[in-house]
Amino acid sequence: MGKSYLGIFRMEFKGELQYRAKAISGIATQLFWGLLQIYLYMAFLNTESVDGFSITQMASYIWLGQAFFAMRYILMGKNIGQSITNGNVCYKFVRPLNLYNQWYSETLGQKVASTLLRFPLILIIAALLPVGLGLSAPVSIPALLLCIVGILLGVCMSTTLSMFIVWLTFKTLSEKGSATIISTISGLLSGMVIPLPMMPQAVQNVINYLPFRFVSDLPFRIYIGNVGITDGLIFLAIGFAWLVLLTILGKLLIKSALKKTVIQGG
Amino acid sequence: MASIIDFTDICKTFKVPERTKGKWSTFKNFFARKHKLIHALKNVTFEVEEGDIVGYIGPNGAGKSTTIKIMSGILTPTSGTCKINGLVPWKNRREFVKNIGVVFGQRSQLWWDVPVIDSFELLRDIYKIPKDEFDQTLKILDKALNLEDLLGRPLRQLSLGQKMKCELAGSLLHRPKILFLDEPTIGLDAVTKLAVRDFIKFINKEWHTTIILTTHDMSDIEALTNKIILIGKGQILYQGSFDNIKSKYSSAKTIEVEFSKDYDNVELDGYTVVSHNKKYATLKNLPSTEFHTKDFVNQITKKYEVVDFQVSSLSVDEILAKLYKEFELSER
Structure with missing residues (x-):
């Protein structure tokens, strides 16, 4: 059972590893963006901290975000959208497998592979930058461990959210539109555009409990010590509950969309 | 089975x-x-x-x-x-x-x-x-x-x-x-x-x-x-x-005939003339006519001087085209 999905995961993983030029240009972009964002906020803020979120912490937060960009970005597997709009998806139907799980393994495989190709080098370079501009060490060993757990939850959450793009593509037959809607919402609510600790407290009170922040915000805040160990554990539990709930919801939505599917042409 | x-x-x-x-x-x-x-x-x-x-x-x-x-x-x-x-x-x-x-x-x-x-x-x-x-x-x-x-x-x-x-x-x-x-x-x-x-x-x-x-x-x-x-x-x-x-369709034959001289008009009982150009003519048997080479030769040589002729049945594609047409399936 699991072996088939693991096989799909491995296949996509291997496929993604072939694109070295893509990874190198990705790393360059991420480094540039990281620096740009940090300088930008430094220029605007002109203070040592925002609500207890120091510039040094912000730099680490942004670097972690850039290093794990491939994981955070809500995007379905690269061939899925196209296969739905051009009908190639029919081959997915003739396999003795669950369709949602097939897409999930595919997307997860690509996300993990492209993240693994990018993050070590970005983290090393960011760590070599001067203090205040670069990546600082984690506040404690338990924080680091919890951050790793948070990242694993994040990559699953990101994949689960990506499945809603698959669903929306089935509904609208527009791959780009569906991806844009969902990745824009999640980009804003997961701290990709503005680090969440810099948002107004009232907004944070809501966003902190939405599923999107578990994609990236939470693990990085645990790393820099902005969220303590106890709070971190509580939030991880909330995140896990969201993951289960949204995965079930995604499965149900896709199942009902598939019932109405018509594969045209040829 | x-x-x-x-x-x-x-x-x-x-x-x-x-x-x-x-x-x-x-x-x-x-x-x-x-x-x-x-x-x-x-x-x-x-x-x-x-x-x-x-x-x-x-x-x-x-x-x-x-x-x-x-x-x-x-x-x-x-x-x-x-x-x-x-x-x-x-x-x-x-x-x-x-x-x-x-x-x-x-x-x-x-x-x-x-x-x-x-x-x-x-x-x-x-x-x-x-x-x-x-x-x-x-x-x-x-x-x-x-x-x-x-x-x-x-x-x-x-x-x-x-x-x-x-x-x-x-x-x-x-x-x-x-x-x-x-x-x-x-x-x-x-x-x-x-x-x-x-x-x-x-x-x-x-x-x-x-x-x-x-x-x-x-x-x-x-x-x-x-x-x-x-x-x-x-x-x-x-x-x-x-x-x-x-x-069912192989009984329909197409016969291409070459004459030794020019004819103004070609006609043969039981056949329709599809095309005719001086020395050359293409005939088809009517559904009522069953084609036999011997009968055909006898019949046509009585009227015209024939040099050569060639008989062909419908190709598979033609049969199908005919079938589609019969059922009015061909797209207009």
Whole structure:
């Protein structure tokens, strides 16, 4: 059972590893963006901290975000959208497998592979930058461990959210539109555009409990010590509950969309 | 023998938005969209027996692909019942597809970036084929299709013919009982086409696989199938052996005659003159006239001085074109 999905995961993983030029240009972009964002906020803020979120912490937060960009970005597997709009998806139907799980393994495989190709080098370079501009060490060993757990939850959450793009593509037959809607919402609510600790407290009170922040915000805040160990554990539990709930919801939505599917042409 | 596919009274209706023409129509359609129903299949009923090779033919848009998609569990029909291998395809999809193989000639089921053998190994995991059984099957397929140099190369580097060979092999790794081939020879050169045909025959004989094949290539039908199903405008028009249809139409002959001198007018009882140009004429026998070479020679040499003549029957394609025309299926 699991072996088939693991096989799909491995296949996509291997496929993604072939694109070295893509990874190198990705790393360059991420480094540039990281620096740009940090300088930008430094220029605007002109203070040592925002609500207890120091510039040094912000730099680490942004670097972690850039290093794990491939994981955070809500995007379905690269061939899925196209296969739905051009009908190639029919081959997915003739396999003795669950369709949602097939897409999930595919997307997860690509996300993990492209993240693994990018993050070590970005983290090393960011760590070599001067203090205040670069990546600082984690506040404690338990924080680091919890951050790793948070990242694993994040990559699953990101994949689960990506499945809603698959669903929306089935509904609208527009791959780009569906991806844009969902990745824009999640980009804003997961701290990709503005680090969440810099948002107004009232907004944070809501966003902190939405599923999107578990994609990236939470693990990085645990790393820099902005969220303590106890709070971190509580939030991880909330995140896990969201993951289960949204995965079930995604499965149900896709199942009902598939019932109405018509594969045209040829 | 028992029937393996039982297709009874299947109807499939699609609801499509209707676009009206005229000024403001795009604007109007945006708010109030009219739908119309398209009946892709109307009470389609047929049976296929185990071990058959069935040719499923019809003009473009007749409902062939819709039928294949229903039979392979991709589409759910609007009404009707269908039992294949004892299961309802769209109800027990995951159980059902274990015993079928599908090749859509214009699509690919293998992974684009990785060597073909990696795709095959993933299919092995997906269908849970035991290792030794997989190796044995692959050996047979390799021998029949000459896959050896192809397996190590990524799919994107293969030619269309090589790709089709790999697609066929990929659909047979789990030794399905039924194989659906949707235009398997489309775009292939003559040599590859013959190789694919030989392979289909081989699989049918060796593994007793039931094969349903759609194609526009009538030589495929002639070379492979022992039964054809003709569909047009969503309805079954004929099912049975292809030879029956052939013998029905083979009595129609075309005779090209060359005369030794110019004639102004050519006429012959029981024949129509299709064309006439001085020394040359083309005749066709009327349905009432049964063609016999001896009678024809006697009859025509009495009236004209004949140098040479040539008789030909309808080609398979012409027979089919005639059939489509008879059923008023040809698109205008």
